[in-house]
Amino acid sequence: MLRRLASLLALCAISAPALAAQPATMRLDYLHSGNALDEHYAIDRVVIEPLPWPGSLSQTLDPTNRGNNLVEVVDAKTGKLLYSRGFSTIFAEWRTTDEATRADRGFQESVRFPLPEQPVKVRILKRDERNLFSVVWTTSVDPNAMDVIRKQPPAPVKPIGIRVNGPSEDKVDLLIVGDGYTQADMKKFEADARRLADHLFATSPFKERAKDFNVWAIARSTSASGVSRPSTGVHKESPLGTRYDIFGSERYVLTTDNRALRELAQYAPYEFIEILVNNDTYGGGGIFGQFSTAAAGNDWANYLFVHEFGHHFAGLADEYYTSPVAYATGGERREPWEPNATALRDPTQLKWKKFVKEGTPLPTPWPKEAYETASRAYQKERAALRANQRPESEMSALFQRDLTQSSALFSRDPHVHTVGAFEGANYEATGYYRPEMQCIMFDRSDKFCSVCADAITTIIDLYSRPTR
Known part of the structure; x- marks a missing residue:
C-alpha cells in the first residue's frame, strides 16, 4: 500500500507541470x-x-x-x-x-x-x-462573482491510484467510489475496486484501450457495512446515501444525494464514476453522464460493473425486455437516441448499417417465442425468490441457469453471430430492435455486441488523446 501511494505521489509530481496548464x-x-x-x-x-x-x-x-x-x-x-x-x-x-x-x-x-x-x-x-x-x-x-465558492475543506480521504497511465488531460479518468464500507472494510474496498477494474479491462473494447484510462478509488467509512434495502426493512447510514429499491424496483441501486457524491468525488480526477456498494444482493444502476453503481459482493458483480458502466459511459440502452423496470417507456415508439436500439422505421437507414452484411433480413429472425416462454417461467421464479427472501445463492443459481438455457437456445440459430435488427429491446417486446441476438446489454453474457463496442470506442476517443 505504501509503495503504491509513493508511486502515485511520484506520478502526480511528474504530472504537475502538465496539470498546472489546465484551468x-x-x-x-x-x-x-x-x-x-x-x-x-x-x-x-x-x-x-x-x-x-x-x-x-x-x-x-x-x-x-x-x-x-x-x-x-x-x-x-x-x-x-x-x-x-x-x-x-x-x-x-x-x-x-x-x-x-x-x-x-x-x-x-x-x-x-x-x-x-x-x-x-x-x-x-x-x-x-x-x-x-x-x-x-x-x-x-460569472467566475468572478462574490458568491462563487472558491475554497474547499481538506480532502477527507486520499484517492488511491488503481491504474494510472498518464496525465489526466490525456486519459479517460474513471473514479470508483465506495459506499457502505466501514474503516475495517477499506482493504476490501481497494481489493473490490482493483478486481472489478481488472475485469472491465479484460472486456473488449476496454481491453484494447486500457492504456487510455486512469482509474482512481475513494471512499469514506461508514459505521456499519452495506447500504439500505428499504423493502426488507434494512436502513443504514452511508456517506452517499446509495440504496436499493429506487422507484420501487428491488434491484435498482442509485444515490439521489448528488451533493454528497460530488463533494467526495472532487478530491480525485474524474470524468466518470462507478459507485461500489458493499452488499452481496444483486443490484446496480447507471445514468448516462452521471454515475453507475454495482453491488461489489454479488456473484454477478463483474457483469453488473460492466453492464451498468455501459449505460453511464456510453449511453447504451438496455436491450432486455422481459424483466420489470421501475419506470414506464410510454406507448410511442420514437427512434431512441441510444446507439444500440432502434424503432426500425426505415431499414435502409438503420443507424448501425455499416455492420450489417448484404442480404441480412431486417427485421432479423430469432427464436423469440421460445425465449419468451422460458423467460416468463424464469421471471416468475425470480419474483418468488425475492418475495420469500431466499438466500442470494439461490438467485445466483437461477441467473446462471437462465443464461445457460438462453445461450444454448441461441447457439442453434443461424443468426447467432449476425448483426441485424432483432425485435425486443429497450424494455419492449415489440417495436424496438437490438443489433445482435446476445450482448452484455441484453443478458448476463460476457461480451458487447459489435455496435455497443463501437459506441464505447467513440466515447473513449472523445475523452482521451494518443500518448505523446
Missing part, C-alpha cells in the same frame, strides 16, 4: 424539480473544485448526440460555444413513474466544465418530440 474545474449545482408534465430549474451554488480540469482542452465539444439532455457553456459576450456534453438524469426517469403523475419532486444535479475566464451562459437543452435538442433553461455564471 480549474467549475461545477454548477442546481435543482431540477417538477412532475410528469412540468419541470423547473434553479441555481443551488457555483463551486470551483480543488483539482484542475481533468479533460483535454482540445475536445471540449461533444459531437456524439447522446443523452436526454445537453449542457452548453457559451461566452456571454461573444456567444461562442466553449463546452458541451450530453447527459441524462434521474429526474427524467422519475417523471415516467406513477408517483410523478400525482406529486412534485426535486433532484440535485450538477454540470462541470473548465473554469472560464469571463462570464458565461450555461444552457441546459432537452430532446423534443422531433428528437432534437432545444433549450429548457439558461443561467448566467
